[in-house]
Amino acid sequence: MNKVSRWTYVPLALLGLLFIIPFLIMLGGSFIPMKVPSGNPFLWITEEHVSLSNFMYILVNAKFTKWILNSLIITIIPVFSQMFFAAVLGYIFAKKQFPGKEFIFWVMMAVIMLPSQLLIIPRYIMFSEFGWINTYWPLIVPEIWSILGVFFVRQYMQTLPKDLEEAAHMDGANDFTVFFKIMLPMSKPVIATVGTFAFISNWNDLLTPLIFTTSEDMFPVTVGLASLLTKEGNFGVEMAGSVLSFIPTFLIFLFFQRYFVKGIALSGLK
Amino acid sequence: MGNSNLSVSGTAPHPAARPATRAFKMKKHWNKYAMIYIFLVPILVHFSIFHLFPILFSLYITFTDWPIIGDPKFIGLKNWINFFSDQLAWKAIWNTILFSLYYIVPTMALGLCLALLINTGKRGTGFFKGIYFLPVVTSFVVISGIWAWLFKGTDSGFVNSFLGLFGIEPQLFLSDSIQAMMVLAGLSVFKVCGSTMIYYYAGLQSVPDEFYEAARIDGASRWHLFWKITFPLLMPIHFYVAIITTIGSFQIFDSAFLLTSGGPNFSTTTIVYYLYQEGFTSLRLGYASVLAYILFFIVFGISLIQKKALGKEVNYK
Numbered sequence: 001m002n003k004v005s006r007w008t009y010v011p012l013a014l015l016g017l018l019f020i021i022p023f024l025i026m027l028g029g030s031f032i033p034m035k036v037p038s039g040n041p042f043l044w045i046t047e048e049h050v051s052l053s054n055f056m057y058i059l060v061n062a063k064f065t066k067w068i069l070n071s072l073i074i075t076i077i078p079v080f081s082q083m084f085f086a087a088v089l090g091y092i093f094a095k096k097q098f099p100g101k102e103f104i105f106w107v108m109m110a111v112i113m114l115p116s117q118l119l120i121i122p123r124y125i126m127f128s129e130f131g132w133i134n135t136y137w138p139l140i141v142p143e144i145w146s147i148l149g150v151f152f153v154r155q156y157m158q159t160l161p162k163d164l165e166e167a168a169h170m171d172g173a174n175d176f177t178v179f180f181k182i183m184l185p186m187s188k189p190v191i192a193t194v195g196t197f198a199f200i201s202n203w204n205d206l207l208t209p210l211i212f213t214t215s216e217d218m219f220p221v222t223v224g225l226a227s228l229l230t231k232e233g234n235f236g237v238e239m240a241g242s243v244l245s246f247i248p249t250f251l252i253f254l255f256f257q258r259y260f261v262k263g264i265a266l267s268g269l270k
Numbered sequence: 271m272g273n274s275n276l277s278v279s280g281t282a283p284h285p286a287a288r289p290a291t292r293a294f295k296m297k298k299h300w301n302k303y304a305m306i307y308i309f310l311v312p313i314l315v316h317f318s319i320f321h322l323f324p325i326l327f328s329l330y331i332t333f334t335d336w337p338i339i340g341d342p343k344f345i346g347l348k349n350w351i352n353f354f355s356d357q358l359a360w361k362a363i364w365n366t367i368l369f370s371l372y373y374i375v376p377t378m379a380l381g382l383c384l385a386l387l388i389n390t391g392k393r394g395t396g397f398f399k400g401i402y403f404l405p406v407v408t409s410f411v412v413i414s415g416i417w418a419w420l421f422k423g424t425d426s427g428f429v430n431s432f433l434g435l436f437g438i439e440p441q442l443f444l445s446d447s448i449q450a451m452m453v454l455a456g457l458s459v460f461k462v463c464g465s466t467m468i469y470y471y472a473g474l475q476s477v478p479d480e481f482y483e484a485a486r487i488d489g490a491s492r493w494h495l496f497w498k499i500t501f502p503l504l505m506p507i508h509f510y511v512a513i514i515t516t517i518g519s520f521q522i523f524d525s526a527f528l529l530t531s532g533g534p535n536f537s538t539t540t541i542v543y544y545l546y547q548e549g550f551t552s553l554r555l556g557y558a559s560v561l562a563y564i565l566f567f568i569v570f571g572i573s574l575i576q577k578k579a580l581g582k583e584v585n586y587k
Contacts (some may be wrong), residue, residue, distance in 0.1 A: 025416060107322075
């Protein structure tokens with residue numbers, strides 16, 4: 001379908017506008033000290049009362065910096081540990097032979113099919129027993145590796161040619177050398193996909209921290225922003241909070257978009 | 271090969287060499303399985319504690335009256351029986367089905383349109399692809415925050431003031447028990463169709479050009495090309511996307527929690543929202559676990575259909 005007229009740009013741009021308008025309203029609104037929005041949103045920025053007061057308010061009065069910090073803690077640790085374990089286990093399931101390998105992998109794949117909501121209540125009871133409620137543990141420990149990540153890396157490593165690792169084994173290299181010196185460097189793209197996926201899903205998760213955190217000090221930014229949305233009823237402040245919580249995902253999106261897109265195409269998760 | 275001097279020392283069956291052989295065997299075993307002992311075994315322990323055990327445990331919880339504070343009581347099948355006469359539970363299931371009806375087809379259609387547009391390969395399509403994909407990486411909380419003001423049921427809502435330009439009366443939107451679910455579905459379409467686009471885009475790129483060229487020689491119009499060639503060839507993708515959007519739609523929670531709190535008049539109480547309410551507001555963990563299992567049965571049923579559909583696809587090939 002090569003011969004497509006210039007008219008293609010019309011729907012492309014119209015739809016693009018439709019998709020970007022909510023984000024523009026968010027960005028514009030964050031600079032306008034308005035409790036209830038009024039007027040034409042596209043003219044806001046030209047009006048005089050543009051200010052940073054919404055951001056000042058949110059950083060001073062809400063515990064926003066603490067929420068961002070909490071989100072970073074419960075996101076960054078799983079991102080790196082998920083990348084590491086996905087790489088190691090992906091290698092084990094793709095390249096090693098051991099008894100029960102197929103069975104274990106099959107069980108994991110079956111578990112990934114279950115709706116995650118099934119785990120919430122038993123985990124709640126377990127974590128209450130552990131004394132983990134309102135700590136970082138329930139948000140970090142279950143997330144230190146992901147079945148999906150292992151699956152990604154396994155699929156990828158299975159397609160890598162055997163020659164290199166066989167040659168290395170011939171030369172007396174052990175599994176660790178083969179893994180760290182050969183497989184790991186060759187699998188960087190898929191490991192980046194695992195990391196990007198982990199970042200987006202942990203940063204954006206609402207239900208898990210909603211249940212396991214109870215005090216404002218422990219909220220990640222999703223739960224904090226949600227409490228702001230229901231409590232404040234102040235348009236400008238809400239938009240400023242949305243912008244701040246959106247910035248990290250936007251940066252990840254800018255720099256790692258292609259890895260995330262690859263993950264979407266591989267996985268079938270939203 | 272230059273290792274003839276090694277083979278001598280490795281093959282002597284001398285009795286005194288036996289312990290050494292065992293040590294040698296153990297060392298060989300260790301070399302072969304070291305990574306499995308060091309990494310896989312701890313992960314399997316983790317998997318058992320945080321995945322397998324909770325799944326089995328939650329089945330047990332369904333047979334109990336388990337308040338958050340206080341001791342659990344075993345009550346047999348009572349929670350399961352209660353479910354069948356719980357009108358709100360059935361309403362939640364119906365609401366979720368309604369959400370799916372509003373959500374699945376528009377998500378697929380819009381995702382396909384976007385994929386067709388960016389597949390034209392015109393300059394700048396990469397930029398638009400990024401814009402369409404932006405909501406996918408944005409959290410439900412951020413999008414819901416904007417949505418709340420877009421679809422406020424008063425004059426001050428953005429959509430209402432826009433409609434006012436055309437003389438259309440302000441709509442109730444989120445405060446209306448029929449429109450609220452549509453607004454939530456619209457939010458999800460907006461958030462998810464970027465990823466649907468990616469599946470379709472991948473599918474479109476695997477359609478060989480020869481198909482089009484042959485048809486074009488026969489004088490087929492672009493409309494015909496799409497409906498007679500592109501659309502049927504995308505059948506496996508249609509199946510796949512339909513299944514995952516359906517499974518996703520049955521797990522909808524965030525927007526119902528953030529925008530409508532399940533209302534007005536329980537019209538946006540979805541299965542997961544009801545589960546959350548029962549478990550963590552009404553503090554009935556036993557009954558909430560039953561709802562989690564109901565959700566599991568529904569999702570499992572959809573997956574079975576997927577299996578069948580995929581099997582069919584293989585047969586066609």
